[in-house]
Amino acid sequence: MGPEAxxxxxxxxxxxxxxxxxxxxxxxxxxxxxxxLEARRDLEGRIVPEALAEMLHRLAHHRLDRMRANT
Incomplete structure (x- = not known):
């Protein structure tokens, strides 16, 4: 899944x-x-589709927050 995805x-x-x-x-x-996109790939097939939007945002936010903490 590339940026265009x-x-x-x-x-x-x-x-x-x-x-x-x-x-x-x-x-x-x-x-x-x-x-x-990496979070989306990691969540694919692991959660119910109804929860995808919220979980995608939470997981990506968590990962970006860790990046911010390490800078």
């Missing part, structure tokens, strides 16, 4: 949009997109 997945688009604003001064939009 985020544009085709509504959940990824929403998560990237919100997280790019929140972490904009810390990491690039490309890093946010990559983090969201």
């Amino acid at each position: 985020a544009q085709q997945d509504r959940y990824c688009m929403e998560a990237v949009g919100r997280l790019a604003v929140e972490f904009g001064g810390v990491v690039s939009r490309r890093v946010v997109t990559t983090t969201v």
Whole structure:
């Protein structure tokens, strides 16, 4: 799943949009997109589809927050 895949997945688009604003001064939009896509891949098939949007945002946020803490 490449960056263009985020544009085709509504959940990824929403998560990237919100997280790019929140972490904009810390990491690039490309890093946010990559983090969201990796989180999406890690969650695929592991949770019920109804929870995907929330869990995707939470997991990607957690990973980006760790990046922020390490800078």
